[in-house]
Amino acid sequence: MSRYSQLCPVYFGPGEVNNTGAIAKELGMTHVLLVTEKAIAETGIPERVMDSLLQSGIKVSIYDGVKMDAPDTTVMEGAQLAESIGADAVIGCGGGSSLDTAKGIALYVTNKKNVTIKKMIHFDPANPLILAPALKTIMIPTTSGTGSESTFVAVITDTETHQKCGCIVWANAAIVDPDLTLGLGKTITAYTGMDAFSHCNECLCNVMPNPHSDTLALSSMERIYKWLPVAVDDPNCKEARYNLAIASNFAGIAFQDSQVNVGHAMAHALGARLHIPHGIGCALVTPSVIELVAAARPEIYGKVAEIFELEISSVEELPTKLADAVRSFNRRIGIPSMKDLGFTREQVLSTVTYALGEMMRMGCIVPQDEAVLTDMMAKVYDNYQ
Ligand SMILES: [Fe+2]
Incomplete structure (x- = not known):
């Protein structure tokens, strides 16, 4: 239903x-x-x-x-x-x-x-x-x-x-x-764009997806992949701003139905405990979410891999390859790492308890326990420095 x-x-x-x-x-x-x-x-x-x-x-x-x-x-x-x-x-x-x-x-x-x-x-x-x-x-x-x-x-x-x-x-x-949004600074453009991207990703891996939100989320991801780097490089590019405005609104309509889940539980934990902007948190946790879900449900990410222009020869390589592609995209648009922001690995891991208590995480199609969340949060620090 x-x-x-x-x-x-x-x-x-x-x-x-x-x-x-x-x-x-x-x-x-x-x-x-x-x-x-x-x-x-x-x-x-x-x-x-x-x-x-x-x-x-x-x-x-x-x-x-x-x-x-x-x-x-x-x-x-x-x-x-x-x-x-x-x-x-x-x-x-x-x-x-x-x-x-x-x-x-x-x-x-x-x-x-x-x-x-x-x-x-x-x-x-x-x-x-x-x-x-x-x-x-x-x-x-x-x-x-x-x-x-x-x-x-x-x-x-x-x-x-x-x-x-x-x-x-x-x-x-x-x-x-x-x-x-014309002329909006590079950093705020990048952070907010990745917030929208994370909304799309979490729609796709929600326990209750639907064809309406899937269609909007994939269209939005495609626009963000193509136009976010352009807007970061040229904040006055009208075509980029036009497409990103559609992307953000489509992502909002999509997650209105399909709901954000474990990525936002983790981003809220980083925001509430370490006071980093929401968009940075979303950008940093999204590769961990993709790695978790693509390993269990690779079929969800076939189209996303195409959007990222990846050649995938086996389902086994999909999770790491796609997560790494999102990390490279983050680097390309200037998303700082937790290390860049002055945080230690221990500080990042200290937020797991908060994320565990965020019930929205149960909306993800792949369940997580403390060990899984700890691994996902460790990757936020270890795999993007
Ligand atoms: Fe968000």
């Missing part, structure tokens, strides 16, 4: 951000809290969003307090502001942290009287909370990686425990304008 989702309309194309006001009006928004981060505010993109909203007669207030990994404290702060100004809608504009914070604010503001932030972000599928509907939202990504504009989850950090948690909330519309 398969389940496909069509979560919200996606308005895609260069210049589409200028239609934000018309899209917001159609959704009945009258007073928007625009959620962004200071670095994005400096690019002038939020001004374009504001201008478009104002031209459509919609009031706008701005919250630019977003921080990396979307701490719960910023969700509370933003919700307080949304309530005090009487906002009836939230627009997230920025990278993954801005979008997830905006989604979290939209849900918390309508539920804060009855539910603590802790309860809201520690989603328990066995015992789901009955929550009031969130304020209406539009998500406008300015990077090509997160896919959060097309998923039903906001990843929020519990600042007491440093755990990456999640709540169920989705956008009413997404505006994916590839031109917003």
Whole structure:
């Protein structure tokens, strides 16, 4: 059995951000809290969003307090502001942290009287909370990686425990304008691109894949393989940005159905314990995931090997050859190793306990125990220095 989702309309194309006001009006928004981060505010993109909203007669207030990994404290702060100004809608504009914070604010503001932030972000599928509907939202990504504009989850950090948690909330519309990513720095381009790549990989090896997410994930991988190095070398290449924007959004739609799993459990462990950016963690763990899964289920990776232009003469050589090809790709686009970042092998291995506790890892088609996860994490350090 398969389940496909069509979560919200996606308005895609260069210049589409200028239609934000018309899209917001159609959704009945009258007073928007625009959620962004200071670095994005400096690019002038939020001004374009504001201008478009104002031209459509919609009031706008701005919250630019977003921080990396979307701490719960910023969700509370933003919700307080949304309530005090009487906002009836939230627009997230920025990278993954801005979008997830905006989604979290939209849900918390309508539920804060009855539910603590802790309860809201520690989603328990066995015992789901009955929550009031969130304020209406539009998500406008300015990077090509997160896919959060097309998923039903906001990843929020519990600042007491440093755990990456999640709540169920989705956008009413997404505006994916590839031109917003023109000129984005080489490192952020590489990190976010590999986040999207890891979403695709984990879709393919999920215990519940489906033909919809497989098709989108493979198309997205193909675009990332071809265009991510181009965008890293030439941040203003329009064709590369166009394809990476599609790739990131397709990957988001794909993992909305098929779900990320052991790779993200490991990336979250590295992020929560060693505070490395999410995209680096995703890039570094993906070869370990491929090696594990391709050994047990080589048929999943035939098309991926073709995308990487590999000549595979036997299924036995597929896992190592493909994992090494992804490591070479990481090196080509400038992903640093854990050693480059100043971490020891022991520090990397110390994150295994956290990864083991991340239940999302059970979504992988190949089960893992502590020994398997330790081996996968050791490869993150040993096989990429
Ligand atoms: Fe991710």
